Amino acid sequence: MKVLKFGGSSVANHQNIKKVLHIVKQVSNQEKTVIVVSAFGKTTDKLLTTAQLALKDNNLIAKPISELEELHFSIIKELIISKNQSEVIQEVQQLFNRLKAIYEGVFLLQELSSKTLAKVASFGERLSSYIIANAAKELLNATHKDSRELIITNNDSLNAQVNFNLTYKNCINYFEDNSFDITILGGFIAADEKGETTTLGRGGSDYSAAIYAAVLGANELQIWTDVSGMYSANPRVVKQAFPITQISYEEAMELSHFGAKVLYPPTIQPVLEKEIPIRIKNTFDPENQGTLISKESTNNKPVKGITHIENINLLTLEGSGMVGIPGFSKRMFETLSQQNINVVLITQASSEHSICIGIYEEDALLAEKSLNEVFSFEIQQHKLNPVLVENNLAIIALVGDNMKNHQGLSGQMFSALGKNNVNVRAIAQGASEKNISAVINSSDAKKALNTLHEQFFEEKIKQLNLFVTGVGNVGERFLAQIHQQREFLKENLKLNIRVIGISNSRKMYFNEEGIDLSIWKDSLANGKESSLQSFFEEVKSYNFRNSVFVDNTANQKVSEVYENYLRNNIAVVTCNKIACASDLDNYKKLKRVSSKYNAPFLFETNVGAGLPVIDTLKNLVASGDRIHKIQAVLSGTLNFVFNNFNNQNTFHDVVKVAQEQGFTEPDPKIDLSGVDVARKILILARESGYKLELSDIDNNSFLPEKSLNTSDNDAFYKSLTEFEAHFQKMFKEANDKNCRLKYVAEFENGKANVGLQHIPADHPFYNLEGSDNIVLFFTDRYSINPLQIKGAGAGADVTASGIFADVIRIGNN
Structure with a gap:
C-alpha cells in the first residue's frame, strides 16, 4: 500500500486536480492507495480570515463566501460529468450553509473560540476531499472517507495531539473491510473522543498522511507538491540550488525545521518509527524522481543542504549573578513554555554569564515581558540585566549526517561569510554535529545562502x-x-x-x-x-x-x-x-x-593603463625591498604627442589626433598640463610608502599660462594655435641637441617632480615610441640596473584590459 498526499498548490484548480487524478491512476494500477488532500489553494486562510470578519460584522462575509463558492462550484463543473453534478453540488451547498451558520453564530455570540476556529478551518479539507473523491469515482474504483471518523485526538482544538491507540483501531477496522482500490481523505482534520472537530496544526495534512502510512504499514509515503523534492537550498533564493536525490530522516527533519517548506518536521515522526520511506514528488513534473527520505543517506557529501529561517529575534539574559548559580536556565525555559513560545536556537557562554535564545518575531514582546517579570528581583538587585531583544534577524544552517566526520567545515562556513561581510550574531552546534547554525541580519540572508551554496555545492566557480x-x-x-x-x-x-x-x-x-x-x-x-x-x-x-x-x-x-x-x-x-x-x-x-x-580597492590602471606597474611595486614593497628612486614616462598621451610633433606639423593637430584616438582625457588639458602625470608619480610614491601630497609635486608645465587658464576645449585648442611658435621653439631646441622631448616624472629622496626634458640618444626613454609608457624602479635590489616596465600606456582598450585584470584579481583572491 502507498499513501499519497497532495498539497494546496496541487489541488488549486481543476487543471491541477486532473493532473492529480492522472498520477493517482498510475499509482493505483499497481497497489491499493490512500490519498490525502489539502484544501483548494488558499481556502483555509480565507476561511479563517472570514471568521474574523464575521466577528466584526456578519455583512462583511458575503464577498469572501461568494468567492469560495464560486471556486468550488467551478471545479465541480469542470471535473464531474453533468449527470453526477447535481448530487455533488447539493452536498457542497449544504456544507457552505453550515459554514454560514457558524459565521452567523460567531457574530451573534460575539465569540470566536479555538473550538469554533477548528470547525471553520475544517471545511477546506471537507470540501476538497469530497469533490475530488467524486471526480475520482468516475475514473477509478474510489471512495471518500472523512478523516474525523478515523483520526482521534485530545480536545486541543487547533493543535491536537493524536491518540494513536484509538486511531490505529479505527483505521484497521475501516481498511480491513474496505474493498476500494483508492480511498480519498481530507488531511489536517480530526476529532476528539466526543466527536468534536479538531485540527492537527501547521503541516497538518502532511501529518495526517504520515499517520495513515504508519498505521497501515505503507511501503512508501509520497508527498506531492510543486517542487521536485527537497533542494540543497531554497531555489527561490539560490538559483543554483538542486534537488537532493536521497536524504536521511534526521537530515530531512533538520532541513524542514530550518525552513524547507516542502515538509513539516512532525510529519516524519510517525513514519520514522516504522522506517517507512518518504518520497517528495512534483505534481507538475511527475517523471522527476524527487527526493527519497529514508533511514540512511547514500550520498556521502558532508553537507546535504543549507537552509534558513526568517523573522527571528534574539533574546539575551545575562549578568554576573548567573555565574555558578543553578536554576536560571530552568526558570527561563519554563517561563517560555508556559507562554507556548517555541525556542528555535539556544547558545550559552561557558562562563555561564549569559544565555542567548532565538525565537520567532511574533513571540518576542510576550517573551520579553514574561522573562523580565520572572527575573524582576534579580534585575532590581542588578544581578541580571533586563532581557536584551535584537530583531530583524535570520538563522542559517548547514545540515548533514556526515559533517561530524569532516574537519574544518565550521571554518569554511564562517570564513566564507566573513569574506562577504556577513556578521554572525550567535552560533549553535549540537554534539551530533549534524547542524551548524548561525544568527545573522535578515538583510544578509540571501547573500549568506548564496555564498555558502557556492562554497559547499558548486563546482569551484x-x-x-x-x-x-x-x-x-x-x-x-x-x-x-x-x-x-x-x-x-x-x-x-x-x-x-x-x-x-x-x-x-x-x-x-x-x-x-x-x-x-x-x-x-x-x-x-x-x-x-x-x-x-x-x-x-x-x-x-x-x-x-x-x-x-x-x-x-x-x-x-x-x-x-x-x-x-x-x-x-x-x-x-x-x-x-x-x-x-x-x-x-x-x-x-x-x-x-x-x-x-x-573589500578590495584596486587601481592598477591609475598608472600605466594596462601595464602591471602598481602590482609590481606592491610586490617589491611586500617582499621587503625599498624604493629609492623612480624615473618614468607616465603619460601615453604626452608621449604620443611629442613622438609625432615636429616642424612638419602643428602642435594643435597632433593633440587633436591624440584625442580622436582616445589617448587623452575628455579634457586634454588635464594631460598636457602635467596634472595627470603628477597624480601618477604621487600614487607611485605613496604606494612606495612615502607621505606626499599633490602640492608637493613640482610641476614644470610647458604650456603657456593662457592655455592653462582656458575654460573649455574650444578655447584650449584655439590657444594651442596661437602659441604654435612656442611649441616649435621647444622642438627645435631639443632637435638641435639630437635629443627627443619626453615628459618625465621623477621621484628621489622623498621629492618628486614632473616636466618636459631633453632625452639624449643613449637614454632608455629615447626610443619610447607611440603612446608607450616606461617606469624605472631603483631599489635596494635593483640599485644599478633598475627594474624596468615598458609598454602601451594609453588607449581605451589597454585601460579596459587593466580594469578587467583587476576584476580578475578580485575573483582569484
Whole structure:
C-alpha cells in the first residue's frame, strides 16, 4: 500500500486536480492507495480570515463566501460529468450553509473560540476531499472517507495531539473491510473522543498522511507538491540550488525545521518509527524522481543542504549573578513554555554569564515581558540585566549526517561569510554535529545562502557581480571584453562574471540575473534616471556576494563615493586617479576601510593603463625591498604627442589626433598640463610608502599660462594655435641637441617632480615610441640596473584590459 498526499498548490484548480487524478491512476494500477488532500489553494486562510470578519460584522462575509463558492462550484463543473453534478453540488451547498451558520453564530455570540476556529478551518479539507473523491469515482474504483471518523485526538482544538491507540483501531477496522482500490481523505482534520472537530496544526495534512502510512504499514509515503523534492537550498533564493536525490530522516527533519517548506518536521515522526520511506514528488513534473527520505543517506557529501529561517529575534539574559548559580536556565525555559513560545536556537557562554535564545518575531514582546517579570528581583538587585531583544534577524544552517566526520567545515562556513561581510550574531552546534547554525541580519540572508551554496555545492566557480559606472570609450570596451571572455573565464578560471548594473551621468539600468551585454546600450537607454546616490542605494539593496563597483570615469564626484561602497563590503576597481591622488588622509582612509571591511580597492590602471606597474611595486614593497628612486614616462598621451610633433606639423593637430584616438582625457588639458602625470608619480610614491601630497609635486608645465587658464576645449585648442611658435621653439631646441622631448616624472629622496626634458640618444626613454609608457624602479635590489616596465600606456582598450585584470584579481583572491 502507498499513501499519497497532495498539497494546496496541487489541488488549486481543476487543471491541477486532473493532473492529480492522472498520477493517482498510475499509482493505483499497481497497489491499493490512500490519498490525502489539502484544501483548494488558499481556502483555509480565507476561511479563517472570514471568521474574523464575521466577528466584526456578519455583512462583511458575503464577498469572501461568494468567492469560495464560486471556486468550488467551478471545479465541480469542470471535473464531474453533468449527470453526477447535481448530487455533488447539493452536498457542497449544504456544507457552505453550515459554514454560514457558524459565521452567523460567531457574530451573534460575539465569540470566536479555538473550538469554533477548528470547525471553520475544517471545511477546506471537507470540501476538497469530497469533490475530488467524486471526480475520482468516475475514473477509478474510489471512495471518500472523512478523516474525523478515523483520526482521534485530545480536545486541543487547533493543535491536537493524536491518540494513536484509538486511531490505529479505527483505521484497521475501516481498511480491513474496505474493498476500494483508492480511498480519498481530507488531511489536517480530526476529532476528539466526543466527536468534536479538531485540527492537527501547521503541516497538518502532511501529518495526517504520515499517520495513515504508519498505521497501515505503507511501503512508501509520497508527498506531492510543486517542487521536485527537497533542494540543497531554497531555489527561490539560490538559483543554483538542486534537488537532493536521497536524504536521511534526521537530515530531512533538520532541513524542514530550518525552513524547507516542502515538509513539516512532525510529519516524519510517525513514519520514522516504522522506517517507512518518504518520497517528495512534483505534481507538475511527475517523471522527476524527487527526493527519497529514508533511514540512511547514500550520498556521502558532508553537507546535504543549507537552509534558513526568517523573522527571528534574539533574546539575551545575562549578568554576573548567573555565574555558578543553578536554576536560571530552568526558570527561563519554563517561563517560555508556559507562554507556548517555541525556542528555535539556544547558545550559552561557558562562563555561564549569559544565555542567548532565538525565537520567532511574533513571540518576542510576550517573551520579553514574561522573562523580565520572572527575573524582576534579580534585575532590581542588578544581578541580571533586563532581557536584551535584537530583531530583524535570520538563522542559517548547514545540515548533514556526515559533517561530524569532516574537519574544518565550521571554518569554511564562517570564513566564507566573513569574506562577504556577513556578521554572525550567535552560533549553535549540537554534539551530533549534524547542524551548524548561525544568527545573522535578515538583510544578509540571501547573500549568506548564496555564498555558502557556492562554497559547499558548486563546482569551484566564483561568481562576481559587477556594477559599472561610466560607459564611454573605456567603459564600452570593458563591457565588450567581459562579453567576449565570459565563457572562457568560467571554463578556465572558474569565474562567473555578471554585470548587474550600469550607469552613465543620466541613466542607470539593473538586472538581477545579469545584463545581456549584447544589448546593454538599448537597456541603458530605457533605464531610469540616475544619480551617484541612487546608483549606490540600488547596488546596496541587492546585497550580492562578491560585489564590485567599477568606475570607468575621470570624475571627482564619483571618486568621493568609494568609501560608501567599501564600507558595505563592495570592492572598488577604478581607472580614476582622483581618489588615490587626493589628500593623503583620504587616500589612507580608503586603504583602512578597504582592509577593515574586506573589500578590495584596486587601481592598477591609475598608472600605466594596462601595464602591471602598481602590482609590481606592491610586490617589491611586500617582499621587503625599498624604493629609492623612480624615473618614468607616465603619460601615453604626452608621449604620443611629442613622438609625432615636429616642424612638419602643428602642435594643435597632433593633440587633436591624440584625442580622436582616445589617448587623452575628455579634457586634454588635464594631460598636457602635467596634472595627470603628477597624480601618477604621487600614487607611485605613496604606494612606495612615502607621505606626499599633490602640492608637493613640482610641476614644470610647458604650456603657456593662457592655455592653462582656458575654460573649455574650444578655447584650449584655439590657444594651442596661437602659441604654435612656442611649441616649435621647444622642438627645435631639443632637435638641435639630437635629443627627443619626453615628459618625465621623477621621484628621489622623498621629492618628486614632473616636466618636459631633453632625452639624449643613449637614454632608455629615447626610443619610447607611440603612446608607450616606461617606469624605472631603483631599489635596494635593483640599485644599478633598475627594474624596468615598458609598454602601451594609453588607449581605451589597454585601460579596459587593466580594469578587467583587476576584476580578475578580485575573483582569484
